[in-house]
Amino acid sequence: MSQISAAAVKELRDKTNLPMMDCKKALEEAAGDMEKAIQILRERNKNVAVKRGERETAEGRIATFIDSAAGVGAIVELRCESPMVIKSEHFMQLGSDLAKQVAVKNPGTIDELLSQPYVGDEKRTVKDRIEEAIGLIRENMKVARFARLTGQLGEYIHHDGTLGVLLQVEGNKADTTLLRDISTHIAALNPLYLNPENLPADVAEKEKALAKQQAEETSQGKPANVIEKIAEGRFRTWMEETVLTQQPIANQMKYGKKTVGDLAKGAGVVIKKFIRYKVGELT
Template identity: 35%
Template sequence: MAEVTASMVKDLRDKTGAGMMDCKKALAETAGDMEAAVDWLRAKGLAAAAKKAGRTAAEGLVGVAVNGTKGAAVEVNSETDFVAKNDIFQAFVRTVTGLALDSGADAEALAAMPFPGGEGTVAEKLTANIATIGEQQSLRRTATLEVSQGTVAAYVHNAVAPGIGRIGVLVGLESAAPADVLEPLAKQLAMHVAAANPLALDETGLDPALVERERAIAREKAATSGKPAEIIEKMIEGGVRKFAQESTLVNQLFVMDGKTKVADVVAAAAKAAGTAIALKGFVRMQLGEGIEKQQSDFAAEVAAAAGL
């Protein structure tokens, strides 16, 4: 039997998009014959994944998982929301989210991790799922949040099953306060983050380019007011300040009462607990953020298929 080399496996994978282990098996089964190996993969339905790679995957699921004082969030995309109801897809998202607790905020590192059950890497399992389910899927991103002591709470909005849905949130509270104080507070804050969509924890975390954009908008608005220059400058700074307050978590009004700043809610909890509570950070991951979805003209597709 011909020796199957790593370069042969790579070449077959590039040709077909199939998983590394599947390519190795195909070459072994066909005595190293590349074309026969391609046919072997096609017969098994594994080479079909490559044909789907150009499609836009903007649906799917976000998963969140917590272990002690560390949490992880992962987004896995698919072409249609129908796949989000698939048991195979849901199990994959749930599993890789758990793995992300160890891989950190590096999607490539997560993709290279061994998938439980001896099914190759996470990337290879995903390729196999593409062939099985029949839609393009992608491991898009991952994020983690950790505190030295205290709690990390997870919340899923529009959940389709425990820990997976369309919006996943993590909130970290660092404190020596007991769990029965921290966990309900962190959960409420996570729900707030899902609803209010803050851009940063505080002003220091805001993107400077975004702040300058808001300043330019405020300047343009103020310029039409006819006010003196010194008043216009105050109007501009007021506009920027309002943007920062509305966009940063600690300055937002708590959605649970609509009148208390989040920072004050945390401070009140700390006072009641008799120990400091620090809101250390948050992660908010919404399905499909930043993905430009392709618009399908169904009538044009039918006409093209009919040769019209």
Template identity: 40%
Template sequence: MISAEMVKTLREMTGAGMLECKKALEEAGGDMEKAKEILRIRGLAKADKKAGRETKEGIIYAYVSEDRKRGVLIELNCETDFVAKNEHFVELALNIAKHIASIPENKDRAGTGEDITSQAYAQDTNISVGDLIKSAIAKIGENIQLRRFARFDTEGFVHAYVHGIGKVGVLIDYFVPSLNDQTLRVVQDVALQIAAMKPEFVSIESVDPEALERERRILTEQARQEGKPENIIEKVVEGRLKKFYQEKVLLEQAFIKEEKKTVGQYIKESQTGVEIKRFVRFEVGGA
């Protein structure tokens, strides 16, 4: 006889529906472990069917080690905004981020979910990260995909910031002579800047040469099409490149809390010695 209490217990253990739990228990002859196995097999089969469905929603999730020497940022996608707020989905994001942070082969690495899903799951090496995601799909009922990740390992410190309900996240690698409340406030302000203003480079010196050359070609051609004389085109281009730097380079951007200053000036005037080494910014569905 399958009691309501047994069905309730199995549901709490697996997250499956009441009717599914009852059927599994009946099939298993009341054996709880066998019923769990039946549900898992059925769930994974359903998960495979859901795997082709589009995932446009999701969250950005960040994890930083206690010593602030290692940090991970991930984008985990699902089908609906409702599921993006689901506690099981958020827990999955945490477990995946912790896994990425704990595996040595992921050190200072960035990539897509395909680079991670075949790895043995750090907390249970009998399954892969892909299996972990499939189990979540079975429990939650939507397709779930790990879209991308980035991990920083540093001799300095790592800081993470996730905006609001997890639509935008930032991971920063920085150096500072002394870690204290003031330096953390400055780094948090920089993280807010990156989240809001979408810079692509830390400093003018760090601008990708190919990106700079491409921008220079575009600006040169624009100036020619505007009828600017050849002898002044170079000066026009250099002037317009300043606007490019102000838009794309973090330290050259107007500081969002005090627009008369650049971010670089704000950091310098803070006298904290904060030096931004690198950063990554993820936005759900972004490039």
């Protein structure tokens, strides 16, 4: 058996990000042939992925990618097995890589995403890239969901990576700080609907009826016009809690008591869509 130099092991480690001992063993099997050693490691990582593929992935991280010049962005939920892994640089980088992949290549499904040539190395597929990370970290990983938006975009990722938002606006060129602040607001307040026009008619009617019922129960004996005003106030409060553009901005120290809709209008933009992901919402 030929002697494997430390330099060769380090070179293979740098190329694959896999443990030094794994790299040394692969080089020994390949009789020092670097390309053959890489193939051995890739095949071995696939075997690791198969073995770990049935393990539950209850933890995870949200990742985003925005290319402002191209006007495209994406958000991805990447799952793993344990809380410690979500803090791993390799796992965080994988999430970022996958978000970029979605933004650039626009896959329609998870299966299509996995089969695409990986943007970081088109000799490999995205599935290969994930299996490489599984082999390195020794945990099962999977893409739970993803979405892609185009146009002017903003984003926010919570400090622990478990919550993220991708925001789409159109109109004047918006300040990136404002877009981030609105994205942060969405993460914190979790609106269910974009604006009053986006609110389904059946939902609005149901909430108005509930508001009227509650007003009648708590205001017995009062004139009908007073009860009507109380019901309108209750419905307005519900809208402020549920509809993004009606919500007072979360950061009132910075913006005062303006609503999100007022802030967008003042900046000359219209909020078109938002996507809010929280790890574990999908089982």
